[in-house]
Amino acid sequence: MTKVVILNKGIIASIIGPTGPEQRRLANRVMEEALKQAALSIQEITFIVATGYGRINVPFADKQFTEITCHARGIVHLFPEARTIIDIGGQDVKGIKIDVSGKVIDFVMNDKCAAGSGRFIEVIADTLGVSLDTVGDLSLQSSHPATISNICTIYAQQEVAASLAEGVPLSDLLAGVHQSLADRICRMVNRLRVEQAVIVTGGGGKNRGLLQALSEQLGQEILVPEEPLITGALGAALMGKEIVEKARQNNTPLETKERILGAVEIL
Amino acid sequence: MGDKQSHIFDTVKNYYNNYGLRAKELKGEGKQFIGYVCSLVPLEIITASGCTPFRVRGSVHEPITRGDTLLETIVCPYYRSVFDLSVKGKYNFLSGLVIPHGCDSMVRSFSAWSYGLPFSYFHFVNIPSVCDESSLEFFDAELDAFRKSLEKFTGKAITEEHLRQAIRVHNENRDKVRALYEMRKADPPLISGTELTMTLTAGSSLPIEESNGLFDQILTEVKGRGKSPLKKGPRIFIDGACLDNIELIKLVEELGGNVVADTICNGARDHFPKTEMGGDPISALSRRYLGKINCPKTYRENKAGTFEGDIASRFGDIGAYTKEYKVEGAILYVYKYCDPFGFEVPARKAYYQSLNIPLLPLEDVYSSGTIGQLRTRVQAFLEMIG
Numbered sequence: 080m081t082k083v084v085i086l087n088k089g090i091i092a093s094i095i096g097p098t099g100p101e102q103r104r105l106a107n108r109v110m111e112e113a114l115k116q117a118a119l120s121i122q123e124i125t126f127i128v129a130t131g132y133g134r135i136n137v138p139f140a141d142k143q144f145t146e147i148t149c150h151a152r153g154i155v156h157l158f159p160e161a162r163t164i165i166d167i168g169g170q171d172v173k174g175i176k177i178d179v180s181g182k183v184i185d186f187v188m189n190d191k192c193a194a195g196s197g198r199f200i201e202v203i204a205d206t207l208g209v210s211l212d213t214v215g216d217l218s219l220q221s222s223h224p225a226t227i228s229n230i231c232t233i234y235a236q237q238e239v240a241a242s243l244a245e246g247v248p249l250s251d252l253l254a255g256v257h258q259s260l261a262d263r264i265c266r267m268v269n270r271l272r273v274e275q276a277v278i279v280t281g282g283g284g285k286n287r288g289l290l291q292a293l294s295e296q297l298g299q300e301i302l303v304p305e306e307p308l309i310t311g312a313l314g315a316a317l318m319g320k321e322i323v324e325k326a327r328q329n330n331t332p333l334e335t336k337e338r339i340l341g342a343v344e345i346l
Numbered sequence: 347m348g349d350k351q352s353h354i355f356d357t358v359k360n361y362y363n364n365y366g367l368r369a370k371e372l373k374g375e376g377k378q379f380i381g382y383v384c385s386l387v388p389l390e391i392i393t394a395s396g397c398t399p400f401r402v403r404g405s406v407h408e409p410i411t412r413g414d415t416l417l418e419t420i421v422c423p424y425y426r427s428v429f430d431l432s433v434k435g436k437y438n439f440l441s442g443l444v445i446p447h448g449c450d451s452m453v454r455s456f457s458a459w460s461y462g463l464p465f466s467y468f469h470f471v472n473i474p475s476v477c478d479e480s481s482l483e484f485f486d487a488e489l490d491a492f493r494k495s496l497e498k499f500t501g502k503a504i505t506e507e508h509l510r511q512a513i514r515v516h517n518e519n520r521d522k523v524r525a526l527y528e529m530r531k532a533d534p535p536l537i538s539g540t541e542l543t544m545t546l547t548a549g550s551s552l553p554i555e556e557s558n559g560l561f562d563q564i565l566t567e568v569k570g571r572g573k574s575p576l577k578k579g580p581r582i583f584i585d586g587a588c589l590d591n592i593e594l595i596k597l598v599e600e601l602g603g604n605v606v607a608d609t610i611c612n613g614a615r616d617h618f619p620k621t622e623m624g625g626d627p628i629s630a631l632s633r634r635y636l637g638k639i640n641c642p643k644t645y646r647e648n649k650a651g652t653f654e655g656d657i658a659s660r661f662g663d664i665g666a667y668t669k670e671y672k673v674e675g676a677i678l679y680v681y682k683y684c685d686p687f688g689f690e691v692p693a694r695k696a697y698y699q700s701l702n703i704p705l706l707p708l709e710d711v712y713s714s715g716t717i718g719q720l721r722t723r724v725q726a727f728l729e730m731i732g
Contacts, residue, residue, distance in 0.1 A: 132722070147726035183730045188723060190709065 080169070080282075081105050081133070082312040083113035085124070086320055092117035095308050098133065106137045107340055114340075121338045126323045128315040132170065141335045144318055146311045147175055147186050153314030154278050155181040157304050162274040165264060165293070166311075167283020169197045174268035187267050197282045199232050200289070203256045206236050207249060218253035218288030225255030230263065253288060261292035273297060280307045354563045355541065361548035362592075368552055369400055370439045377553070378441040378500075381465075383428060384448035384588070385611045385639050386473050388489060388631045390516050390621065392444070393554055394508035395496040401550035401612075402437055403590040404428040406714045416458050421451040422683045423712035424588060429455065433462045442467025442499065444492075447475075449643055449686050467499045476645045477636050485632040493628070509627035515554050516621065522561035523617035529568050530606045530671060534576040537568045539584075539595040539605025541575075546612055547590055576604050580731050581672055583703075584608040585664060585694065586679035587687055593714055594679060601725050602732070607671035609664060615639060643686040654700070661697040668703055675731040677724070678707045704731050 085092040094116060096109035106129075114121060121139070129140035130149040137143075146166070154161050155177060164175040176185040189196065204214050218224075225247050229235040239252055277299045283289055284307030294301045304310055326333045361367060369379045379400040380392050392399040404427030413430025421429075431437065442465045447453045453470075460468045472488050474481035493504050523546065529536040545564050549557040582603040584595065588611035595605045608614055619638035622630040636644065640663050648656040658665070668676070676698055680687045691707060698705040706727040710716055 145722050145726040145729060148729040
């Protein structure tokens with residue numbers, strides 16, 4: 080997903096759009112939509128920060144920061160008491176440790192494959208023929224969560240299909256999938272020595288079944304932002320705002336790109 | 347940069363990109379090159395035999411293909427890549443190959459190398475796993491056996507004088523590397539990590555005298571620089587095994603960090619320890635290679651009796667380097683399936699924590715295909731400590 084947050088004194092636009100293989104074009108379109116919502120032209124935007132996997136593919140961005148720094152910044156803005164952040168995204172999972180002053184002091188990311196990410200749930204939901212928005216609530220109806228022993232998404236998909244054929248109820252399978260994913264996330268973030276308050280962000284924050292499994296396994300209460308998908312974009316906007324304020328304070332010029340939102344040709 | 351200045355780094359780049367170029371030229375003139383992997387092969391003995399030691403490299407840009415039909419994929423990806431290039435004939439100009447007991451991958455796969463490659467000389471050096479008096483005694487005998495096998499191969503005796511002379515020029519090489527490392531102490535450093543690793547890699551493909559000459563020229567060039575080619579940025583330490591390519595270091599430097607020191611085999615681990623002069627040369631070599639090369643494959647007794655004392659004695663060199671080079675953050679770069687380093691990761695992490703130096707542990711597969719994933723981690727780390 081491509082997200083845009085436009086900030087003035089507060090959030091004046093916040094948009095979530097799809098990401099396709101042509102990220103640069105889409106960053107473009109989602110930006111246009113956000114500008115429309117804010118009733119601004121691109122020329123009126125003082126500074127633009129891009130983050131996430133596609134950060135280098137945003138031609139009109141003035142600066143790039145990693146999603147680790149941006150999520151932390153966004154979350155600390157929303158939850159000043161945050162010490163541990165778990166970002167469960169579509170492609171990967173990250174754990175971030177924050178100190179009292181809101182600074183990142185350590186982080187972990189899952190390795191290479193999507194086994195520990197939201198994509199895992201997407202694939203399983205697809206196999207079971209249920210929509211992604213409903214898997215969380217459905218899994219909460221389970222009384223006997225199934226055991227999913229495969230870590231690899233592809234093998235787990237086959238395992239779930241086989242269990243389904245044996246008559247294991249849907250809710251038990253989904254609960255099992257959430258238990259399995261929560262187990263993997265826990266093992267990873269526990270390397271950071273999890274401290275309260277724990278915030279879950281990213282698409283995973285919208286899945287109540289996953290959150291419950293995670294909370295139980297971590298033995299911690301979990302807080303979730305109202306809109307978990309935009310905390311990275313919010314952090315990026317806040318970082319941009321800080322850069323502008325600092326430049327104004329020190330009376331140094333701002334280095335910005337040309338404000339053109341035309342279509343970008345990808346070779 | 348003047349014409350003459352860029353010229354010497356062009357030579358380095360050429361040797362780095364066309365690895366083995368000089369060896370192929372010199373082979374035409376009748377020189378014999380003996381390939382080796384790992385820091386634990388006593389190069390002085392090869393030099394003393396009249397042959398030239400040549401460090402065989404892998405390539406992160408070339409997918410492992412033929413190598414995987416002969417070796418299982420449980421072998422570390424770095425070593426598999428070196429093997430893959432070798433069986434594809436990249437190093438066919440070599441006359442022989444020496445492999446030490448540097449890790450399980452090396453000892454278990456030695457026979458695959460000796461069956462699969464067309465060299466007339468193969469030798470396996472048995473490196474003891476512990477370092478005490480009896481192992482040193484054993485290693486003396488082992489090095490003498492290595493010397494005899496090379497004598498048999500070349501048909502010429504390796505005298506004590508040959509050995510002493512070889513020890514002298516190899517020590518000179520190490521002094522020059524130290525002098526190059528001195529150039530990293532400025533902030534920003536006068537020589538980038540990318541330039542330095544490229545230079546050392548090029549050097550390991552040359553006869554030792556030529557390598558000495560090359561390092562001298564680089565040193566003159568760098569000393570002549572009015573100012574650093576780099577901008578100020580976090581001073582980064584690279585900790586790990588053999589990094590025979592510049593990709594990770596280049597990435598760190600592209601993202602604004604400056605690589606200023608390391609423990610890598612193709613860096614401080616290989617080049618910092620010197621061999622004692624005077625006395626019995628074989629015994630001096632066995633003391634250097636077993637006693638002074640700080641590789642996790644060697645077990646050293648925990649004399650302190652405590653965990654803190656143990657990690658301080660095992661990793662004290664890291665602490666000294668980080669102080670000497672004013673390190674602000676460290677990257678522990680470990681290859682997947684690397685057993686010597688893999689087992690040590692928790693202890694190393696604890697040691698960095700005791701030094702109060704932020705650490706980014708990375709596990710990688712020796713392939714340029716993972717650069718994107720590394721980029722996010724390295725950039726986030728630099729943002730964190732910057």
